[in-house]
Amino acid sequence: MKKLAFVAAAGAVAFAGGVQADTLSDTIARGVLNCGVNIGVPGFAEQADDGSWSGLDVDVCRSVGAAIFGDADKVAYFPVNSSERFNKLNAGEYDLLSRNTTWTFSRDVDLGLSFQGVNYYDGQGFMVPTSLGVSSAADLDGATVCVQTGTTTELNLADFFADNGISYTPYVVTTAAETNEAYLAGLCDVYTTDASGLAANRTTFPDPSAHLILPEIVSKEPLGPVTRQGDDVWGDIVRWTLNAMIIAEELGITSDNAAAMAADADASAGVKRLLGVEGGYGSMLGLADDAFLNSLSQVGNYGESFARNVGPETAVGLDRGLNALWTDGGILYAPPFR
Amino acid sequence: MTTSNMSADGNAVSSGSGGTRNIFATRWLRNILVQTFIVGLIVFAVVYFVNNAQVNLLRRSGNFGLGFMATPGSYDPSPFFPIPLKNNDLVFRFLALGYINTIIVSLIGIFAATVLGFVMGLARLSNNWLIARAATVYVEILRNIPLAVWLLFAFALALTLPNIVASAPISGPLGLSISNEKIILPALKFGDGMGAGTWLGFAPFDWQPFKTVGLETSVMGAPLVGLLIAFGIGAAALIVLNRRQDMMRAFNDREIDTLYVWLGLLAVTVVVLLLFGANMALGIASSVVFAATAFYILIWVALFLAAFTISNRIEARERATDAPGIKSIGIIFRTVAGIVLLVYALMIETSIPPMTSWTMFWVFLIGLMIANCLATLLDIRAQDIQNRTGERPATLLAKAAIFIVVVSAIFVVLGGPIGVSVPEPNKFGRYTANSGGLQIVNGFWILVAALAIYTSAFIAETVRAGIQAVDKGQTEAARSVGMKQSHITNLIVIPQALRVIIPPLNSQYMNLMKNSSLAAIISFPEITSIFHGTILNQKGHAIEITAIIMLAYLTNSLLISAVMNTINERVKLVER
Numbered sequence: 042m043k044k045l046a047f048v049a050a051a052g053a054v055a056f057a058g059g060v061q062a063d064t065l066s067d068t069i070a071r072g073v074l075n076c077g078v079n080i081g082v083p084g085f086a087e088q089a090d091d092g093s094w095s096g097l098d099v100d101v102c103r104s105v106g107a108a109i110f111g112d113a114d115k116v117a118y119f120p121v122n123s124s125e126r127f128n129k130l131n132a133g134e135y136d137l138l139s140r141n142t143t144w145t146f147s148r149d150v151d152l153g154l155s156f157q158g159v160n161y162y163d164g165q166g167f168m169v170p171t172s173l174g175v176s177s178a179a180d181l182d183g184a185t186v187c188v189q190t191g192t193t194t195e196l197n198l199a200d201f202f203a204d205n206g207i208s209y210t211p212y213v214v215t216t217a218a219e220t221n222e223a224y225l226a227g228l229c230d231v232y233t234t235d236a237s238g239l240a241a242n243r244t245t246f247p248d249p250s251a252h253l254i255l256p257e258i259v260s261k262e263p264l265g266p267v268t269r270q271g272d273d274v275w276g277d278i279v280r281w282t283l284n285a286m287i288i289a290e291e292l293g294i295t296s297d298n299a300a301a302m303a304a305d306a307d308a309s310a311g312v313k314r315l316l317g318v319e320g321g322y323g324s325m326l327g328l329a330d331d332a333f334l335n336s337l338s339q340v341g342n343y344g345e346s347f348a349r350n351v352g353p354e355t356a357v358g359l360d361r362g363l364n365a366l367w368t369d370g371g372i373l374y375a376p377p378f379r
Numbered sequence: 380m381t382t383s384n385m386s387a388d389g390n391a392v393s394s395g396s397g398g399t400r401n402i403f404a405t406r407w408l409r410n411i412l413v414q415t416f417i418v419g420l421i422v423f424a425v426v427y428f429v430n431n432a433q434v435n436l437l438r439r440s441g442n443f444g445l446g447f448m449a450t451p452g453s454y455d456p457s458p459f460f461p462i463p464l465k466n467n468d469l470v471f472r473f474l475a476l477g478y479i480n481t482i483i484v485s486l487i488g489i490f491a492a493t494v495l496g497f498v499m500g501l502a503r504l505s506n507n508w509l510i511a512r513a514a515t516v517y518v519e520i521l522r523n524i525p526l527a528v529w530l531l532f533a534f535a536l537a538l539t540l541p542n543i544v545a546s547a548p549i550s551g552p553l554g555l556s557i558s559n560e561k562i563i564l565p566a567l568k569f570g571d572g573m574g575a576g577t578w579l580g581f582a583p584f585d586w587q588p589f590k591t592v593g594l595e596t597s598v599m600g601a602p603l604v605g606l607l608i609a610f611g612i613g614a615a616a617l618i619v620l621n622r623r624q625d626m627m628r629a630f631n632d633r634e635i636d637t638l639y640v641w642l643g644l645l646a647v648t649v650v651v652l653l654l655f656g657a658n659m660a661l662g663i664a665s666s667v668v669f670a671a672t673a674f675y676i677l678i679w680v681a682l683f684l685a686a687f688t689i690s691n692r693i694e695a696r697e698r699a700t701d702a703p704g705i706k707s708i709g710i711i712f713r714t715v716a717g718i719v720l721l722v723y724a725l726m727i728e729t730s731i732p733p734m735t736s737w738t739m740f741w742v743f744l745i746g747l748m749i750a751n752c753l754a755t756l757l758d759i760r761a762q763d764i765q766n767r768t769g770e771r772p773a774t775l776l777a778k779a780a781i782f783i784v785v786v787s788a789i790f791v792v793l794g795g796p797i798g799v800s801v802p803e804p805n806k807f808g809r810y811t812a813n814s815g816g817l818q819i820v821n822g823f824w825i826l827v828a829a830l831a832i833y834t835s836a837f838i839a840e841t842v843r844a845g846i847q848a849v850d851k852g853q854t855e856a857a858r859s860v861g862m863k864q865s866h867i868t869n870l871i872v873i874p875q876a877l878r879v880i881i882p883p884l885n886s887q888y889m890n891l892m893k894n895s896s897l898a899a900i901i902s903f904p905e906i907t908s909i910f911h912g913t914i915l916n917q918k919g920h921a922i923e924i925t926a927i928i929m930l931a932y933l934t935n936s937l938l939i940s941a942v943m944n945t946i947n948e949r950v951k952l953v954e955r
Contacts, residue, residue, distance in 0.1 A: 128915075173807065183807060191917065196453050199466035211455040226538045226542065227560075228542075230544070
């Protein structure tokens with residue numbers, strides 16, 4: 042009887058221990074945001090020699106860090122490859138995954154993940170050496186294609202060639218760096234990944250002009266930050282931090298003028314709500330009211346982040362394209378902040 | 380947390396027993412209590428972890444179960460499999476082919492590591508200063524650097540080889556080329572050549588089981604897998620039958636009834652047919668493949684019977700003459716296993732030829748085995764003569780003649796169905812699965828070579844230890860009766876050293892098999908990279924997939940152990 046009681050007690054304690062605590066309190070208690078990022082894609086997530094991180098995806102981590110702690114540098118980065126990113130998120134190694142991850146049905150539903158918006162609308166493309174003499178993906182019949190494993194890219198690749206009735210030989214590798222290596226060593230004729238990734242990786246090649254990105258875009262790849270399913274409060278924080286970056290661009294709030302606009306009594310109601318001057322929206326999320334003032338003044342709005350990391354002035358050299366605001370002919374559209 | 384409470388529970392039981400010392404002092408009751416407690420602990424742990432997984436997975440709305448195994452794999456893996464694998468194949472097939480790759484790599488690696496390890500182990504004990512030191516350097520360098528580093532190093536080195544498209548590869552005659560992608564060789568191609576399948580206007584193989592040309596290549600491998608299964612089960616059945624016969628002989632000196640043999644082989648046939656019946660029901664194999672498989676299995680049944688009969692005859696002879704044994708079964712199975720594995724290895728990256736070609740190939744293989752049996756009989760005769768007269772007649776030429784006659788006869792009957800497939804590049808200047816020839820991807824040979832060479836360093840030390848464990852007096856005694864050095868090594872030292880060598884060799888083999896999972900870092904697809912890497916990432920189900928992977932490696936380890944234990948039984952000191 043005594044034994045049974047002990048077993049029952051042990052079981053109860055163990056089960057109680059399994060209950061998930063809420064991510065925000067854990068993060069605040071830890072004093073730093075744990076963020077999973079790419080091991081290295083120029084413009085999206087790259088680490089400088091001094092150890093600091095920068096990039097479009099990194100800016101999402103920094104914004105969330107600034108919104109929670111008032112300091113964009115209170116972020117611990119966890120570089121992770123494509124095949125282990127979801128496991129580590131679900132295992133709690135980090136609480137936010139901002140690593141050019143495509144939002145798909147099966148990931149959202151079957152893998153137990155929650156996508157919190159889109160920070161880059163991408164599409165899968167093909168890159169070939171100009172010496173191959175190919176100008177369209179339709180000419181790729183029989184080609185060998187380098188592709189990174191565990192990505193939607195490899196699923197789209199199979200679909201694209203099957204749909205068009207042309208054959209190909211896949212060459213499957215584990216990391217983006219290995220894909221670069223294999224492509225440059227000539228193990229394959231074609232490099233396929235998201236068009237942004239192709240442009241980004243091309244900047245690292247010895248001779249970028251010797252490589253051509255084919256015009257065909259064969260898939261929709263909405264890339265965005267991901268959290269674990271089941272913690273809606275945490276999801277809201279990430280989603281609205283990203284939305285705040287987009288809305289700030291609409292409202293003309295930049296890192297330079299954010300503080301001034303918050304202090305400006307004549308600012309529009311929308312600006313005041315976003316910067317926490319009125320409405321108390323920050324505290325509704327369990328954050329400080331000036332959460333987004335902090336994130337915007339330290340990291341900037343979406344347009345700034347884009348121009349700084351991947352825009353036409355950078356080595357990656359991407360146009361805004363689909364990622365322009367809806368008012369500028371793009372599809373970037375955040376729900377109203379009210 | 381759980382553990383500490385559990386141990387408190389354990390204390391509670393023992394301290395509570397103080398009051399009723401009489402009862403608890405009884406050994407059987409104490410044993411039962413302790414065992415019940417331990418079993419309860421294990422059951423509780425299992426129930427807890429399964430429940431924990433289910434509860435937490437439900438919370439994350441992940442669905443726990445094996446349903447994903449019957450969904451399509453959805454992506455195209457690198458075509459480095461013995462049988463084509465496409466995106467619309469089921470996940471189960473991805474698992475199976477990844478597992479097959481693991482087994483191929485492990486078996487070839489184990490074989491090569493053993494040969495290398497023995498050579499290096501002997502070299503370390505050589506009286507030649509240079510050879511001994513060279514072997515020492517070999518062992519020390521290899522075993523002091525992790526295998527993963529070797530793999531990356533070798534792969535990076537291979538990448539510096541000339542590229543097949545951009546620059547001229549290192550090339551030889553008939554399309555041989557070595558590049559940073561793969562080694563390409565011309566290959567023998569069965570079914571091609573002059574008048575394949577017809578001879579004097581008569582097509583001896585123009586009947587139903589062979590009329591399967593035109594089937595999709597994706598089902599072509601099914602009969603081969605069937606053969607391998609039949610081979611495995613048949614070999615196991617034969618071993619069991621042999622054991623049983625030994626037992627019966629020990630008890631009442633009676634030969635085993637051939638009925639048992641037939642029953643065993645019938646069981647093999649039924650099991651394999653059932654397997655393929657199930658495959659057919661699942662739509663994996665067609666009825667034609669089924670028929671062809673049945674036919675192949677009949678051939679194998681006949682073959683096993685022949686092997687068994689011959690081995691019986693040899694054993695009877697051995698007992699009658701009290702001569703050292705000719706390990707007939709060993710010879711036959713070594714040959715078959717060697718050839719099957721070789722073929723399997725060669726099939727990596729080569730396209731599967733049409734079914735008729737395989738048929739002819741197997742006919743050739745069977746011919747070779749018949750020749751081997753005849754050659755073994757020749758050996759028995761030679762042994763007889765040696766026992767009677769003391770002079771062993773030369774058999775080499777006769778054996779060679781047997782092989783040449785049998786093979787030529789089959790060659791003529793089939794209409795000379797062997798051609799050479801010279802690989803042709805495609806329009807991008809690259810060799811793919813359709814290019815013909817024999818193509819060995821760098822990832823494959825680098826993995827096998829790295830595993831074999833790395834493990835051989837450890838085996839070399841095991842071999843050296845084993846040999847040094849043989850008393851010096853044994854060698855001296857052998858030398859004093861005038862044996863030559865090769866006889867001393869092969870007949871006196873090695874057989875005794877094997878007793879020491881075999882048990883640690885077992886764990887080296889298991890290490891090699893498990894280390895094959897490092898293939899992922901050089902992008903060679905085997906069970907870990909295919910299943911635990913990509914499929915896990917595409918489909919989720921981490922717990923199920925990890926459990927299956929563990930099961931696969933456990934199975935392999937147990938199989939290796941079983942084989943090594945059997946060998947150990949053979950070589951260990953016979954106690955009378």
